[in-house]
Amino acid sequence: MFGREKIEYKSLDEVRTMRRAGLVVAQALAAVRKSARPGMTTADLDQVAAATIHDAGATSNFLGYHGFPATVCASVNEEIVHGIPGSRVLEVGDVVSVDCGAVVDGWHGDSALSFILGPAGALDIDDPAIRDSADADLVRITEESMWAGIAALATASRVGEIGDAIDDVIAAAARDGVELGIVTEFTGHGIGTAMHQPPEVLNFRSSHRGPRVKPGMCLAIEPMMTRGSGETVTLADDWTVVTGDGSRAAHWEHSVAVTEQGISVLTAPDAGAERLANYGVVPVTI
Numbered sequence: 001m002f003g004r005e006k007i008e009y010k011s012l013d014e015v016r017t018m019r020r021a022g023l024v025v026a027q028a029l030a031a032v033r034k035s036a037r038p039g040m041t042t043a044d045l046d047q048v049a050a051a052t053i054h055d056a057g058a059t060s061n062f063l064g065y066h067g068f069p070a071t072v073c074a075s076v077n078e079e080i081v082h083g084i085p086g087s088r089v090l091e092v093g094d095v096v097s098v099d100c101g102a103v104v105d106g107w108h109g110d111s112a113l114s115f116i117l118g119p120a121g122a123l124d125i126d127d128p129a130i131r132d133s134a135d136a137d138l139v140r141i142t143e144e145s146m147w148a149g150i151a152a153l154a155t156a157s158r159v160g161e162i163g164d165a166i167d168d169v170i171a172a173a174a175r176d177g178v179e180l181g182i183v184t185e186f187t188g189h190g191i192g193t194a195m196h197q198p199p200e201v202l203n204f205r206s207s208h209r210g211p212r213v214k215p216g217m218c219l220a221i222e223p224m225m226t227r228g229s230g231e232t233v234t235l236a237d238d239w240t241v242v243t244g245d246g247s248r249a250a251h252w253e254h255s256v257a258v259t260e261q262g263i264s265v266l267t268a269p270d271a272g273a274e275r276l277a278n279y280g281v282v283p284v285t286i
Contacts, residue, residue, distance in 0.1 A: 005198030009216030022266030159210030181230030222253030
């Protein structure tokens with residue numbers, strides 16, 4: 001798990017190409033979120049993402065990856081990650097997590113989001129109908145932990161500091177009475193000329209500090225949390241990962257670049273400026 005691995009460091013021009021891929025992913029996820037309605041299937045969501053990526057002149061890095069048969073991973077409720085889009089019908093109150101990736105000129109982008117489905121589509125997390133619910137806490141805190149991890153990267157000397165920051169958010173939530181399980185079997189990762197590269201990016205505090213943070217490093221930071229224990233089971237399709245106790249899960253992810261001038265969130269349209277401002281971090285415009 002923690003072996004010595006070769007990390008791919010990118011030039012600024014290569015990071016700029018990754019930014020192009022990241023913006024395609026952002027567009028695809030925004031289209032999926034906007035189109036989601038009760039009665040649609042997860043296969044319908046996949047078609048929306050596939051059309052968006054195609055129209056942008058990019059290609060999917062999920063489709064065909066080790067045999068994966070779709071453009072996105074669509075995971076609902078107890079499904080944590082890697083859900084295969086299909087005949088599952090979306091219902092009001094579902095927690096929907098969508099993971100998507102794209103390739104532009106050989107360089108990859110990867111991002112994920114979670115939302116709660118209302119009668120007319122995805123709900124804002126502060127919508128009065130859900131804002132005080134356990135599912136809203138799950139989605140909100142998982143996203144917050146991702147941004148805390150991204151902000152930590154801005155000043156980190158070691159990659160392991162990302163996991164510290166994520167863990168701290170979950171610990172603070174527990175002190176406030178919201179107990180969430182951290183999924184430890186799946187981690188973030190490096191990204192570049194391949195979707196998954198060294199190094200691993202842990203979503204929890206560990207004595208393993210990871211490699212030094214250096215300019216040219218690009219990481220996908222992706223915490224996964226549950227309303228239960230954090231234990232997982234992989235279904236018979238060898239892809240779909242569900243919670244061991246049937247509790248609901250959420251998943252958030254962004255691809256982030258480290259440059260000489262600072263960090264930039266490659267899969268956020270504003271490079272992460274709005275959310276990182278809460279941490280006193282000003283991202284670089286690539």
